[in-house]
Amino acid sequence: MAPIISIRSLSKTYSNGFKALDNVSLDIEEGEIIALLGPNGAGKTTLISIVCGITNPSSGQVLVAGHDVVKDFRKTRGEIGLVPQELTTDMFETVVNTVSFSRGLNGKKPNPALVESLLRELTLFEKRNNALRELSGGMKRRVLIAKALSHEPRILFLDEPTAGVDVALRKDMWQLVSRLRQTGVT
Structure with a gap:
């Protein structure tokens, strides 16, 4: 192969x-x-x-x-999701709109159920209607991950994924990576 x-x-x-x-x-x-x-x-x-x-x-x-x-x-x-080092998005946009927009940028049709699932898994669902500027640094990092996963890529790049995040978020992120690997994501 x-x-x-x-x-x-x-x-x-x-x-x-x-x-x-x-x-x-x-x-x-x-x-x-x-x-x-x-x-x-x-x-x-x-x-x-x-x-x-x-x-x-x-x-x-x-x-x-x-x-x-x-x-x-x-x-x-379309095969790749990228979590960049820094937040590069409209700080006045809501979490749910930002993630949904990223899915559309990659040519995927809207899928509110998938977006909701990502937001729940990344513990962002309660903040889905908040503007990005209202989030903590760790939550902004989670939004970047949700954006990168929104179009269901086969490959995920995490550039400096744990920079500036607390120990609990770091542990959650590595658990997410492990779960993604089990689904075939590289």
Whole structure:
């Protein structure tokens, strides 16, 4: 069986000459959980950004579910959910609208039952009608996770998932990752 993500000879050099990635090759099997470890500036976020189709590589190739992330952007992007390091959404929008909108951005039809289920699992249901600006930092992190899962991706990237969260939320997030893995999410 082919890996769900296949990275071959991937390099990225930014316009200022900084080489963030240098000839990286990696295969990730479906259902596998991996951690990218390294100091700040090591290229972890750059690698994730290339796989997710946010940044273009300087050279090399990335296949997601057998599709090239550059040539088949729409196919690969629909397979991936990304939880970024920082909240990048309208702070005046409600939790439920933000998660529902993310689902639509990925070409999925509305599914209020799925959105409700995500909000309940992430203990956000009671705050579903609150604006994002009214939430604590940990709850905002949970909204990012709900957004990333709203379109039912096969692959989930968590970029710095436990940064700035308390011990209880950290434990809840790893339990969620474990449950997602049991359903086949990589």
